[in-house]
Amino acid sequence: MSTTTTTVVASPGAASRPGRGGPRRVGGGLLDPRQLGRSLPAALRKLDPRTLWHNPVMLIVEVGAAFTTVLTIADPSVFGWLITVWLWLTVVFANLAEAVAEGRGKAQAAALRRTRTDTIARRLTGWSSGQAAPTAEEIAAGATAVGEIAAGERVLVEEVPAPRLVRGDVVLVAAGELIPGDGDVVEGIASVDESAITGESAPVIRESGGDRSSVTGGTRVLSDRIVVRITQQPGESFIDRMIGLVEGADRRRTPNEIALNILLAALTVIFLLAVATLQPLAIFTKAQQPAIPDSAALTGHGITGIVLASLLVCLIPTTIGALLSAIGIAGMDRLVQRNVLAMSGRAVEAAGDVNTLLLDKTGTITFGNRQAREFLPVGGVGAAALADAAQLSSLADETPEGRSVVVFAKEHHGLRERSPGELRAATFVPFTAQTRMSGVDLADPAAGAERAGGAESAGVGGAGGEMRRQIRKGAASAVITWVRQAGGTIPAELGEIVDGVSAAGGTPLVVGEVTGTGPAAHARVLGVIQLADVVKSGMRERFDEMRRMGIRTVMITGDNPLTAKAIAQEAGVDDFLAEATPEDKLVLIRAEQADGKLVAMTGDGTNDAPALAQADVGVAMNTGTSAAKEAGNMVDLDSDPTKLIEIVEIGKQLLITRGALTTFSIANDVAKYFAIIPAMFAGVYGGLDRLNIMRLATPESAILSAVIFNALVIVALIPLALRGVRYTPSSASALLSRNLSRYGLGGIIAPFVGIKIIDLLVQFIPGVG
Incomplete structure (x- = not known):
């Protein structure tokens, strides 16, 4: 095959190493002033109604703030300006909660973006699995020698920018180079530095043909070289998706969030109707008692528009409405912080x-690092013969268990650790989930001639004098079936030994062999390998x-x-x-x-x-x-299977946080209703004075105090929304009782205390007290 080649650099991307330790995990205080300062512009941008439409509660607050602004400009007053400012601050604080949560994700995304560099990739054209990839020396030698392979064909090596790679492209990556895109290793084995993604400095092994074949773009090959088949289209890489998720660009509302938004919208309608009923009641009251003097709260036309807007904002569930999005974003951020x-x-x-x-x-x-502890022969087989067969069947087994069998046979039975290349015409059989066995097929049973007990393991002559030996090790049931299908019998003591190893918490691997071919084939079980593992503390x-x-x-x-x-x-x-x-x-x-x-x-x-x-x-x-x-x-x-338990706990913390703050918010609204209405109408309806337990100074100070408290409580709860409610493993009923007692009762008490303290301060403001 005639091809042309292009000159390529010897180490593409080698000059742009990411910093050690990978992307910095975003931490810091939950209300870090610098973080608040960076988030404030984003919070102000979110005042755009086109952004707030997805949050109906806060959209109503913004409409109320705009309404009071117009009324105050038309009829200026200290009370009107104070109410207007605090209503706008309520919307800003709600946006700030979401902006802070998103800002933490954007900081993480910025760190990830720094791992993406303009990598140059070496794309192979004409290469197929099993062919030898061009060496660094061949590439450096120039066009005439590039890509020579054993079959006499040539491989085109082309230099292309990483963003131009598409799914199915095959690239060559050598030591010191960045992997240009997500893919699977299809040839070779290499040590890879994934600190740019995981933050862990320890390198990992990536190799073809196993469950460790996946590689991520932006990571660096430290040793050897590998051929990678790209599995993602441009813009769809692992880092691209991670950036989109931590920034919130790909965030979609969850079913629980949608259901809660429907509940909040229903509560908003209920409180809107409740506030609306106060207007005709106020007009009727003023008509019946004309001696009542006009005030900023009540005139001959009923309750003023400023007070109606303020009262509505105080009664609708603004707290959870303001924090709902931040809670969800923070939950995903907590997962990102745990890799x-x-x-x-x-x-x-x-x-x-x-x-x-x-x-x-x-x-x-x-x-997970099961180690060979003992060889248990059966059927009169010698321990040395079992050790020899166990070692032969494990030579190509790169699992910890397989390596431990080879080492155990060497250290306890004096068998030299042979390499697969020493065996003549050997075919190694890998383990699969279907067969649950692995082993080796030898064309010559004398291969690896250091077998102990030679006569004991000797093969039987087959057709045409061909000698053959097959060895398998694996699950007891699988090897027993294999031996029986080859015409062998199972020693009576095998079942007892397997059960004994299993009952002790060990793992029994049965070793069997078939020697010879055709009618002269002889199958038997040689014994059991006892593997021991330890349960984590x-x-x-x-x-x-x-x-x-x-x-x-x-x-x-x-x-x-x-x-x-x-x-x-x-x-x-x-x-x-x-x-x-x-x-x-x-x-x-x-x-x-x-x-x-x-x-x-x-x-x-x-x-x-x-x-x-x-x-x-x-x-x-x-x-x-x-x-x-x-x-x-x-x-x-981090590829840590035990982290699944942490993930479940983070998910439960997210749900508990949302439930706790919803409980607090609704309890808050009920408490504010009983705090404000009696103060407003106690002078008109004497019976309501019994409910005015806080003894607020004036109706105006009561309204203003409630509006200020409503805004400040959002700021106070932002750290809890971002950090999450502390989670203690317990039943659903226990969690419900705790939430009702802590956040329900706290939501009722907090407005009474907070509004009273604020009233004691604002009553000295002229035009309010």
Whole structure:
């Protein structure tokens, strides 16, 4: 194939390294004066009615402020100007709460933008899987040598800006270069610095053909080189989506927010009608008692427009109306601070309503670094022969378990750690969720000739004198089935040994072999590898907390039922699913959802994608495949499966915060109603004087004090809205009782105290007191 090439730089993007430690996490005080100053212009811009239309409560406040402005300009008074100023401040404070929450996200987005550089990518044209990618020396040598491969074909290496890459493009990335876009490693293995995204300085391994193949644009290759297939279109990369989400540009109202907005709108209509009924009552009262002197609150035409507008603003649920958006934005920000990217606010809310938690055993409940502890031979097989077969079957197994088998055979049985290249015509069989086995096929059973007990493992002559040996290790049921299908028998003591290892909380891996081919083939079980894992400390307490919250925990594991039961009892989970396949996870999720429950789970592999997509909360690991990250509605940048429990707690904190502030706001409105109305009409209707327990100075000071309190309480609650109500694991009924006693009662008491204190101050203002 004849191609042309272009000259490329040796290290594209190498000059633009992100700062160490990645993007700075936005912190600081919740009411940092500098942050307030930066947010104030945005708050003023939000005064545009086209922006406020989505918040009907605050839109009515703004209309009231504009109405009083017109009335005060037409008939100036100290009382009118004070009311007008504080009504406008109420709208500004509400906008400020949202602007502060958005400002924290925008600061995070700015840090992420700094990780995006004008990277130059080396795009490969004509390359296919299995071909050798051009080396750095070939590229540096120029056009005549670029892209030479073993088959005699050539690969075009083209220099292009990263933004021009499209889905399906294949790029070559070498040590010291930035990965130009999101994709999957299709060739090679490399150490990658992901601190620009995760903030963690420790490098991670990314390799082709496994669940650690996904790479993110903007991260840097530290060693070796990899070929990456781009999986995203321009503008749709992981960083692009993250920036849009933390800025709030992609934020959509959640069902709970929509329902609460409908409730607030209904309450606004009710209080609007209540205020409207006061006008004919006031006109009738003035007509019946003409001796009552005119005031700023009551004239011969009834209640003044300024007072009506003020009263309406004080009675409608402005507190929660002002803070509702900030609460949702802050909830997503708390996830970002913990390196979790939520694709929507709906996912955060769903986390708070989760009923069932599906947790992988390995890495979540246990440490996940299962190590070989003992080789247990069966059927008269020698320990050395079992060790030899176990080591051979694990040479290409890069999992911690596989490496531990190789090391254990070397240290305890004197077997040299052989490399796969030493074996003649060996074919390594990878582990899959379907077969639940891995191993090696040897064309010559004498391969790796250091086998102990040679006669014991000798093959049997097959057709045409061909010798063959197959070794498998894996789940007991899978290897037993494999041996039986090859015509072998199962030693009687195998079941007892497997059950004993499982009952002790260990994981038994059965090793079997088939030697020879055709009718002369001989299949047998050699023995059991005992793997030991350790349950993480504190897990039982965490699951007890989940139980108090009404959440059912289910442990998912590929172990046999006895091992799963032992680990489940030690950890304290409610249930377990043993020998689980991806299809089993999907069936379990659908069964839970059919019972009306919300389900959360984690996953990282392509085979987890259907279950992640089906779950109400699907948390994909950043180290996982692109398919898993696309299927889930959250991505954990730290790839920590235990963080699912934290995500649920953040979701519950969001819902509790919204409920607490709604309770406080509605209780506030009721209290203000009983504080203001008696003060306004006690001089007209003597019976109302009994309800005027605060003894406010004048109707004007009562109205002004309530308006000022209404504005200041929004500012006072901004830190709580951003930080969230402190969450303590407990049942729904206990949380309801606590909210009613703390925020309901507090919402009733606070206006009485606050309005009285303000009245004691404003009564000395001329024209008010």
